[in-house]
Amino acid sequence: MSGVEVRAVSKRYGAASVLDAVDARFPEGRFTSLLGPSGSGKTTLLRIIGGFVAPDGGRVVIGGADVTAVPLWKRRIGMVFQSYALFPHMTVAQNVAYGLNRRGIRGAAARAEVGRALELVHLTGFDARRPKQLSGGQQQRVALARAIVTKPRVLLLDEPLSALDRRLRQNMQIELKRIQRESGLTTIFVTHDQEEALTLSDTVAILDRGRIVQEGAPADIYEHPRTSFAAAFLGDANFFRGTVRGEAIDTPAGPIRIAGALPAPGTAVTVAVRPEKMTLLSAGPDPAGNVIDATLREIIYAGAVSTFLLTGSDGAEIKVLSQNRDLAGPAPGARVRLAWAPAHTVLLAD
Numbered sequence: 001m002s003g004v005e006v007r008a009v010s011k012r013y014g015a016a017s018v019l020d021a022v023d024a025r026f027p028e029g030r031f032t033s034l035l036g037p038s039g040s041g042k043t044t045l046l047r048i049i050g051g052f053v054a055p056d057g058g059r060v061v062i063g064g065a066d067v068t069a070v071p072l073w074k075r076r077i078g079m080v081f082q083s084y085a086l087f088p089h090m091t092v093a094q095n096v097a098y099g100l101n102r103r104g105i106r107g108a109a110a111r112a113e114v115g116r117a118l119e120l121v122h123l124t125g126f127d128a129r130r131p132k133q134l135s136g137g138q139q140q141r142v143a144l145a146r147a148i149v150t151k152p153r154v155l156l157l158d159e160p161l162s163a164l165d166r167r168l169r170q171n172m173q174i175e176l177k178r179i180q181r182e183s184g185l186t187t188i189f190v191t192h193d194q195e196e197a198l199t200l201s202d203t204v205a206i207l208d209r210g211r212i213v214q215e216g217a218p219a220d221i222y223e224h225p226r227t228s229f230a231a232a233f234l235g236d237a238n239f240f241r242g243t244v245r246g247e248a249i250d251t252p253a254g255p256i257r258i259a260g261a262l263p264a265p266g267t268a269v270t271v272a273v274r275p276e277k278m279t280l281l282s283a284g285p286d287p288a289g290n291v292i293d294a295t296l297r298e299i300i301y302a303g304a305v306s307t308f309l310l311t312g313s314d315g316a317e318i319k320v321l322s323q324n325r326d327l328a329g330p331a332p333g334a335r336v337r338l339a340w341a342p343a344h345t346v347l348l349a350d
């Protein structure tokens with residue numbers, strides 16, 4: 001049992017409240033990301049789980065046991081930070097063996113464990129190298145092996161990939177996911193990179209100013225954000241505000257329908273639509289669903305996809321993301337119509 005739970009965890013630094021009665025569950029054997037903007041409290045929550053920082057209030061529970069008062073070296077936590085902090089004068093094998101040696105495991109037993117850990121991170125044969133003879137990605141894999149070798153119950157990762165360049169980072173994301181799956185470790189990953197959180201996680205928890213505002217599977221929270229903060233932080237979104245009238249929401253951009261039940265007539269509501277759910281219509285009859293008028297302002301070409309920046313009839317900016325199957329289409333200045341399905345219209349709670 002190694003699932004982690006935090007219950008009503010609070011932390012203040014002076015007058016500033018950093019965590020405000022946070023409740024969260026990190027299921028056993030799963031990969032959970034803590035995603036939030038800078039200063040939202042992600043690192044503080046991770047450090048409280050690891051035992052590096054004591055909370056002002058609340059409990060930390062690992063595997064069903066309250067560990068709030070248990071010191072960090074007894075919690076059996078593996079941790080990897082953004083800076084890998086390998087010991088430069090030690091070899092790869094010595095770096096990985098460090099935690100084992102401290103627990104009194106040496107000689108052949110330690111060598112076998114180190115061999116297994118290096119195999120898991122695909123660094124077999126690198127035993128005798130020093131950190132400076134390794135690439136950034138390899139060093140980060142040594143740091144992972146060092147964290148995993150002692151068989152922790154929980155693996156805590158604080159932006160471990162953020163120092164790597166884009167391509168290496170994407171490779172390491174795939175590696176990290178594989179290592180987590182093969183090791184079966186309960187993993188909590190701090191990041192402010194939404195794409196990274198979506199790619200890696202079984203569950204994503206979104207933090208905003210010291211509170212978890214939404215938690216769920218990546219596709220679930222991306223497709224069904226609850227608030228405008230969650231919609232805007234996790235990806236791009238077009239927002240429309242209006243008032244419920246009959247079967248539709250009356251907005252300055254035009255009437256908009258949703259798939260589910262609407263609140264009572266007269267209620268002011270906000271909906272969000274993801275840019276890739278919208279289509280620029282070519283000539284022909286309007287499809288069923290939502291259709292609004294817009295003016296194309298700018299096309300940002302990015303190879304596989306283009307972003308169309310438009311203005312609605314109310315003057316608000318609208319973004320549409322489209323795959324470049326062919327490049328024929330309207331030019332900036334054109335009057336166009338935008339269509340999307342009522343099911344892709346998300347009714348927000350704020």
Ligand SMILES: Nc1ncnc2c1ncn2[C@@H]1O[C@H](COP(=O)(O)OP(=O)(O)OP(=O)(O)O)[C@@H](O)[C@H]1O
Nearest residue numbers: 013018036037038039040041042043044045190192
């Ligand atoms: N030891 C400390 N003393 C005082 N304030 C602190 C301390 N540690 C963190 N803070 C403050 O607490 C807030 C949350 O910090 P935290 O590092 O948890 O945020 P974060 O979401 O991880 O941000 P980032 O993505 O920038 O690392 C910040 O405003 C930070 O300045």
